[in-house]
Amino acid sequence: MEQIFHEIKIKTKGQGFYDFTDQTVKWVNDQKINNGILNINILHTSASLIIQENADPDVLYDLKNFFDKLVPMDNKLYKHTTEGKDDMPAHIKSALTNNQITLSIKDNKLMLGTWQGLYLFEHRLEKHTRILSHHLIGN
Amino acid sequence: MEQIFHEIKIKTKGQGFYDFTDQTVKWVNDQKINNGILNINILHTSASLIIQENADPDVLYDLKNFFDKLVPMDNKLYKHTTEGKDDMPAHIKSALTNNQITLSIKDNKLMLGTWQGLYLFEHRLEKHTRILSHHLIGN
Amino acid sequence: MEQIFHEIKIKTKGQGFYDFTDQTVKWVNDQKINNGILNINILHTSASLIIQENADPDVLYDLKNFFDKLVPMDNKLYKHTTEGKDDMPAHIKSALTNNQITLSIKDNKLMLGTWQGLYLFEHRLEKHTRILSHHLIGN
Numbered sequence: 439m440e441q442i443f444h445e446i447k448i449k450t451k452g453q454g455f456y457d458f459t460d461q462t463v464k465w466v467n468d469q470k471i472n473n474g475i476l477n478i479n480i481l482h483t484s485a486s487l488i489i490q491e492n493a494d495p496d497v498l499y500d501l502k503n504f505f506d507k508l509v510p511m512d513n514k515l516y517k518h519t520t521e522g523k524d525d526m527p528a529h530i531k532s533a534l535t536n537n538q539i540t541l542s543i544k545d546n547k548l549m550l551g552t553w554q555g556l557y558l559f560e561h562r563l564e565k566h567t568r569i570l571s572h573h574l575i576g577n
Numbered sequence: 578m579e580q581i582f583h584e585i586k587i588k589t590k591g592q593g594f595y596d597f598t599d600q601t602v603k604w605v606n607d608q609k610i611n612n613g614i615l616n617i618n619i620l621h622t623s624a625s626l627i628i629q630e631n632a633d634p635d636v637l638y639d640l641k642n643f644f645d646k647l648v649p650m651d652n653k654l655y656k657h658t659t660e661g662k663d664d665m666p667a668h669i670k671s672a673l674t675n676n677q678i679t680l681s682i683k684d685n686k687l688m689l690g691t692w693q694g695l696y697l698f699e700h701r702l703e704k705h706t707r708i709l710s711h712h713l714i715g716n
Numbered sequence: 717m718e719q720i721f722h723e724i725k726i727k728t729k730g731q732g733f734y735d736f737t738d739q740t741v742k743w744v745n746d747q748k749i750n751n752g753i754l755n756i757n758i759l760h761t762s763a764s765l766i767i768q769e770n771a772d773p774d775v776l777y778d779l780k781n782f783f784d785k786l787v788p789m790d791n792k793l794y795k796h797t798t799e800g801k802d803d804m805p806a807h808i809k810s811a812l813t814n815n816q817i818t819l820s821i822k823d824n825k826l827m828l829g830t831w832q833g834l835y836l837f838e839h840r841l842e843k844h845t846r847i848l849s850h851h852l853i854g855n
Contacts, residue, residue, distance in 0.1 A: 441854070441855075473582075474580070475714060477753055477819075479819065480829075481827070481829030481832065482831075482832075483767065483769045483831055489676040490668060491622045496655075497668050499656055499657070500654075500656055500665050501672060508786075516778045517778055518775045518777070518778050529768060529778075532768075533766055533768065533812075534672075535672060537767040537817070539676070539677060540677055540679045541618065542710060542712035544712070549712075550620065551619075551620030554676075569829075575752070575753060575853075577580075612721075614851070614853060628761065628816075629761055629810075630761045633798075636796045639795055639808070643787070673811075674811060678815070679816055679818045680757065681755050681849060683721055688851075690761070693760075693815075714853075715853075716717070
């Protein structure tokens with residue numbers, strides 16, 4: 439049983455979804471691990487991870503819109519406002535989605551459904567560099 | 578350390594919760610793995626996974642009702658409407674719950690709390706066959 | 717590859733966040749596992765797990781407030797009311813957050829971001845003893 443660590447860095451330019459499926463798939467394919475578990479963690483609390491449909495871009499548009507309405511950027515709603523009107527909503531949206539995703543590798547292939555893509559869900563307005571820790575354990 | 582892959586297929590007949598605890602427990606018990614990790618992934622983005630109370634059926638009724646109110650089936654709210662009024666709400670409900678669950682096995686027993694059951698949470702109105710990937714790693 | 721099981725018990729005194737980061741970090745450091753995966757499961761369905769910002773306590777205040785407004789303690793909204801006005805909201809809040817978290821260990825160190833803390837999110841009003849199953853697999 440081997441273990442390999444890797445980081446994917448994503449430079450975000452404001453709120454939205456950043457597809458990192460291809461980067462993760464390519465990295466997994468480059469490793470000499472046939473079967474194993476891939477644990478992906480985002481080391482931040484104002485951006486999150488999500489598995490979503492990769493076919494119609496309107497799905498991501500509607501998804502973002504839903505979260506924006508559910509968790510408005512309105513300083514009157516929050517005590518924590520010193521880091522900007524987008525920071526507290528970012529923490530809440532992170533709590534409602536995922537900090538980490540655990541996936542399976544079979545025959546050196548990341549097991550995802552046909553329509554599943556891996557997305558970083560950025561909740562902050564400004565530019566950020568987000569670190570996605572990848573940890574593969576298998577043989 | 579061994580690895581075993583398995584699929585549980587669930588034929589859904591519309592929205593609601595489908596308990597697959599017994600199927601997963603039985604499969605785990607049939608494997609020669611005493612201790613390990615079980616990674617369960619649903620390979621779809623319009624149905625999801627959830628661990629919930631298995632005692633009072635009213636809990637599941639209220640849970641479904643909460644999500645239906647929070648994410649209404651109303652085409653006026655969404656751009657992505659071509660796959661039916663239930664499709665975009667299905668993606669949102671999936672984002673709010675889980676695509677995957679990682680559980681521990683100890684002494685060949687799936688570690689769940691007394692009142693915890695494993696459920697497929699189907700968000701679509703029509704019949705679907707849902708694939709739950711099971712991946713056990715342990716010894 | 718070794719496997720070690722452990723339980724952290726947290727005595728809660730009503731709703732709110734209980735930071736268990738230090739307990740988990742200390743336990744990991746005491747094990748002779750350099751690299752591995754830590755699977756943490758809460759064996760209950762009316763309290764949950766969350767990774768959140770550990771810097772400004774207002775973040776946790778706002779987070780609790782958000783969930784309390786989204787999922788009101790109002791018996792008229794639910795069928796499942798026999799266990800108290802806080803029980804059904806507790807199940808819903810658990811469904812919206814996490815029953816389990818999978819983390820990576822690298823060089824005997826739990827991989828968390830600088831501002832990430834591990835919290836038990838208690839949703840019940842009364843005192844409870846909550847069991848957090850810890851399962852470490854690595855070498």
